[in-house]
Amino acid sequence: xLSSWKYSAQQEExxxxxxxxxxxxxGFNKRVSRLNSQKIETKLxxxxxxxxxxNHTGFTNLMAELVPRYANFNKNPFLHFLYNLQLSYYYAEQxxxxxxxxxxxxxxxxxxxxxxxxxxxxxYAQLGQIYSDEGLKDSSFSSHKKSIEFAKRSEGLITLSRCxxxxxxxxxxxxxxxxxxxxxxxxxxxxxxxxNDYYTSLFCQFIAKLSLEAGVS
Numbered sequence: 001x002l003s004s005w006k007y008s009a010q011q012e013e014x015x016x017x018x019x020x021x022x023x024x025x026x027g028f029n030k031r032v033s034r035l036n037s038q039k040i041e042t043k044l045x046x047x048x049x050x051x052x053x054x055n056h057t058g059f060t061n062l063m064a065e066l067v068p069r070y071a072n073f074n075k076n077p078f079l080h081f082l083y084n085l086q087l088s089y090y091y092a093e094q095x096x097x098x099x100x101x102x103x104x105x106x107x108x109x110x111x112x113x114x115x116x117x118x119x120x121x122x123x124y125a126q127l128g129q130i131y132s133d134e135g136l137k138d139s140s141f142s143s144h145k146k147s148i149e150f151a152k153r154s155e156g157l158i159t160l161s162r163c164x165x166x167x168x169x170x171x172x173x174x175x176x177x178x179x180x181x182x183x184x185x186x187x188x189x190x191x192x193x194x195x196n197d198y199y200t201s202l203f204c205q206f207i208a209k210l211s212l213e214a215g216v217s
Contacts, residue, residue, distance in 0.1 A: 010034050014045060015078050019118045021158050024198035025052040040072045041079055047086055056093065063090040077114040081107050081123075088126050092133060100130050118159045121151035125166040132170040140170050161190040161199060168206065177214045181207060 014031050017023060029049045035042040043062060050059040063086060073083040084107030091100035104127045111119035124147035131140035144167035151160040164187035171180035184207050191199040 011041065019154070019156060019159060021156050021194040021196060023158050024196070025049055026198075028052070040066070040069055044073065044079060044082060044086070048082060051086065051089055060090065060093060063087070077110055077116075080110045081114070081116070081119045083107075084110065085119075085122060085126060088123075088130070092126075092130050097130055097134055101127065104130070117150045117154040121147050121154060121159050121163050123147075124150060125163045128170055129166060132173045137174050140174075141167075144170055157190045157194050158196065158199070161187040161196075161203075164190070165199075165203060165206070172210060177210055181210050184210070 010031065014028070014035075017028060017031055028045075032042060032045040032049060035045070037043075037046075043066060047059055047062040047066060050062060066083070067087065067090065070083070073079040084103045088100045088103035088107070091097070091103060104123050107123045108120060111123060124143050128140045128143035128147060131137075131143055144163070147163045148160065148167065151163040154160070164183045168180040168183040168187065171177075171183065184203055188200065188203040188207065191203060
């Protein structure tokens with residue numbers, strides 16, 4: 001018993017699927033929809049899906065409900081990590097960068113204790129995005145490089161490809177277009193290797209956008 005509830009087989013499947021090479025937002029949501037929608041952990045998973053799909057209003061509204069529910073997640077390492085990751089997303093979108101960074105640091109303590117390189121990779125990628133939003137290029141790039149280091153030490157390629165994509169996004173923010181394209185091409189090769197059509201399409205679209213903005217035919 002990790003908390004007041006016990007992990008079901010479906011919840012275990014969701015955790016495994018999140019870091020699998022077959023991962024897609026819709027596939028994640030399909031698995032979440034099998035859970036009791038009123039459970040607090042289900043709402044946490046749903047918020048993550050809304051964030052991935054770019055539904056900022058839905059994400060913000062759901063996270064506003066979850067923010068004060070810290071005690072519901074701190075007994076289970078995976079939920080504690082995911083809660084802090086999304087708490088950081090939430091605060092960053094609110095412009096509360098100090099709180100966003102604090103959530104990353106808390107999540108990293110959990111990830112380090114649990115020895116989960118995937119978790120650390122996503123947390124440092126988020127930290128890189130925060131620094132990008134603050135216009136701090138050196139801090140942003142340093143965090144993204146740490147993210148990629150952890151991703152390379154994790155299992156599978158989906159985490160590495162997503163972290164490369166996040167670094168490419170930050171490079172684009174700082175007008176490092178050539179470097180951004182290089183990283184996105186690397187990410188694209190990885191997802192093509194594991195035959196993940198969703199991220200293949202997403203990364204191709206981002207490369208096309210970068211090329212268009214740079215005036216590259």
